[in-house]
Amino acid sequence: MVVIAFLSTAFIEVARSxxxxxxxxxASIMFPFFVPEGVEVDKLLRTIIAVSLFAGAYMAExxxxxxxxxxxxxxxxxxxxxxxxxxxxxxxxxxxxxxISIPAIVNLFIGFFKDTTLVLVIxxxxxxxxxxxxTSDPKWLGFEVxxxxxxxxxxxxxxxxxxxxxxxxxxxxxxx
Amino acid sequence: xxxxxxxxSNDVLLEARNLNKFYGPFHALEDVSMELKKGDIKVIxxxxxxxxxxxxxxxxxxxxxxxxxxxFKGEKVEDSAKSLRALRSQMCMVFQSFNLxxxxxxxxxxxxxxxxxxxxxxxxxxxxxxxxxxxxxIANQANKYPSQLSGGQQQRVAIARGLTMNPEVILFDExxxxxxxxxxxxxxxxxxxxxxxxxxxxxxxxxxxxxREVADSVTFMADGQIIETGNPDxxxxxxxxxxxxxxxxxxx
Ligand SMILES: Nc1ncnc2c1ncn2[C@@H]1O[C@H](COP(=O)(O)OP(=O)(O)OP(=O)(O)O)[C@@H](O)[C@H]1O
Ligand SMILES: [Mg+2]
Numbered sequence: 316m317v318v319i320a321f322l323s324t325a326f327i328e329v330a331r332s333x334x335x336x337x338x339x340x341x342a343s344i345m346f347p348f349f350v351p352e353g354v355e356v357d358k359l360l361r362t363i364i365a366v367s368l369f370a371g372a373y374m375a376e377x378x379x380x381x382x383x384x385x386x387x388x389x390x391x392x393x394x395x396x397x398x399x400x401x402x403x404x405x406x407x408x409x410x411x412x413x414x415i416s417i418p419a420i421v422n423l424f425i426g427f428f429k430d431t432t433l434v435l436v437i438x439x440x441x442x443x444x445x446x447x448x449x450t451s452d453p454k455w456l457g458f459e460v461x462x463x464x465x466x467x468x469x470x471x472x473x474x475x476x477x478x479x480x481x482x483x484x485x486x487x488x489x490x491x
Numbered sequence: 492x493x494x495x496x497x498x499x500s501n502d503v504l505l506e507a508r509n510l511n512k513f514y515g516p517f518h519a520l521e522d523v524s525m526e527l528k529k530g531d532i533k534v535i536x537x538x539x540x541x542x543x544x545x546x547x548x549x550x551x552x553x554x555x556x557x558x559x560x561x562x563f564k565g566e567k568v569e570d571s572a573k574s575l576r577a578l579r580s581q582m583c584m585v586f587q588s589f590n591l592x593x594x595x596x597x598x599x600x601x602x603x604x605x606x607x608x609x610x611x612x613x614x615x616x617x618x619x620x621x622x623x624x625x626x627x628x629i630a631n632q633a634n635k636y637p638s639q640l641s642g643g644q645q646q647r648v649a650i651a652r653g654l655t656m657n658p659e660v661i662l663f664d665e666x667x668x669x670x671x672x673x674x675x676x677x678x679x680x681x682x683x684x685x686x687x688x689x690x691x692x693x694x695x696x697x698x699x700x701x702x703r704e705v706a707d708s709v710t711f712m713a714d715g716q717i718i719e720t721g722n723p724d725x726x727x728x729x730x731x732x733x734x735x736x737x738x739x740x741x742x743x
Contacts (some may be wrong), residue, residue, distance in 0.1 A: 343550075386590075388586060388590035389587050389590060389592065390583075391553055391584075391590065392586065392590035392591075392592070393585070393592075394553060394577060394579070395551055395583060395584040395607040396579065396583065396603070396604040396608065396652070396656065397576055397579040397580040397604055397609075397656065398603075398604065398607065398608060399572055399576065402607050402608070406592075406603055406607065407592055407603075410594050411592075411593065413493055414594065465546060
């Protein structure tokens with residue numbers, strides 16, 4: 316248990332103290348130096364794994380905050396009713412902690428959704444970068460604005476609906 | 492001699508033996524011993540910070556005493572998951588701040604432990620929960636959420652939630668201190684009716700009326716020690732120690 320806790324803390328602290336660009340560079344450029352000759356991992360896969368771990372570290376911090384925000388009385392009541400650690404986490408603590416964390420989780424999602432554009436620096440193309448490269452295509456001549464407006468609309472719709480959904484969840488929770 | 496001993500320990504339900512509890516250098520409980528017989532109602536009172544909550548929380552090991560033993564039904568309580576499960580499934584606690592689960596309905600609050608700790612089938616657990624909710628006169632609110640109820644109603648639900656485990660002992664830690672005056676009575680009435688039905692209880696409370704009506708003994712604590720214990724009439728009309736006299740003159 317202690318070992319797991321230490322490793323998790325170390326991982327989270329490291330991940331949170333480096334910028335996402337560094338993580339992307341490590342995954343795309345440094346990673347191949349560390350694996351034996353002949354082992355190939357697809358670049359997109361590597362990037363996805365790296366970004367997931369990176370996001371996971373942030374998510375862990377957000378959920379830790381939620382766990383700490385659950386009233387101590389809830390831990391005590393569940394213990395006093397005879398629930399063990401796993402039961403009280405599953406039925407009493409986590410449902411409340413996750414609800415408390417909803418705004419922060421959605422914030423993270425929106426942030427990471429927009430940050431995906433950074434994958435450009437390692438030569439991967441996301442939506443915005445595709446539009447960017449399309450504008451240099453002669454067939455697209457004169458449609459640059461439409462391209463950018465479309466990209467903006469996609470980003471806006473995603474972020475707006477995530478934010479909206481989060482507010483709805485919060486409102487629903489307040490009714491209780 | 493031998494038989495007499497066992498007979499004695501048989502009707503002592505819960506016993507604290509020389510408990511010592513420290514918070515850092517602070518000695519919160521100093522050599523505290525007490526026992527509760529089956530069917531007894533014990534009231535603990537004393538000034539703020541005297542260690543009443545600490546004592547009652549040591550009884551179900553929410554706080555773990557550094558020295559001394561808690562003995563429940565003749566068995567020493569150990570700080571192990573198994574021992575604690577055995578203890579806590581037969582003992583429940585009612586808190587000053589209710590501590591209902593806010594994300595579950597009243598009925599769900601009262602069925603969670605029976606279903607998952609005692610493995611009672613859901614339907615049976617719900618029937619029993621409704622029965623206990625009726626006992627505290629709140630069955631008609633079973634599908635509401637805790638925040639939709641008044642403080643007094645929430646505290647009665649908390650009592651019902653405890654009752655669903657059919658506890659041998661109920662521990663109350665100032666159950667009425669967070670309530671408005673007009674709600675105190677409805678909670679005390681429930682506690683009195685429980686007491687009259689033979690339920691063993693340990694109550695930290697300053698409700699002297701309650702103590703006089705149902706308590707078998709009153710224990711007065713100060714500075715982490717038990718100063719005196721006596722039957723309620725004696726304690727309230729004629730306390731033996733100056734500390735108790737002083738305390739009562741402030742409370743009554
Ligand atoms: N977790 C803790 N850490 C440090 N000190 C504590 C802790 N819990 C209690 N204490 C101290 O132990 C002493 C006894 O506390 P306790 O809560 O048992 O008092 P009490 O008699 O229940 O008082 P009250 O009537 O205010 O509830 C107090 O002086 C308190 O400051
Ligand atoms: Mg207290």
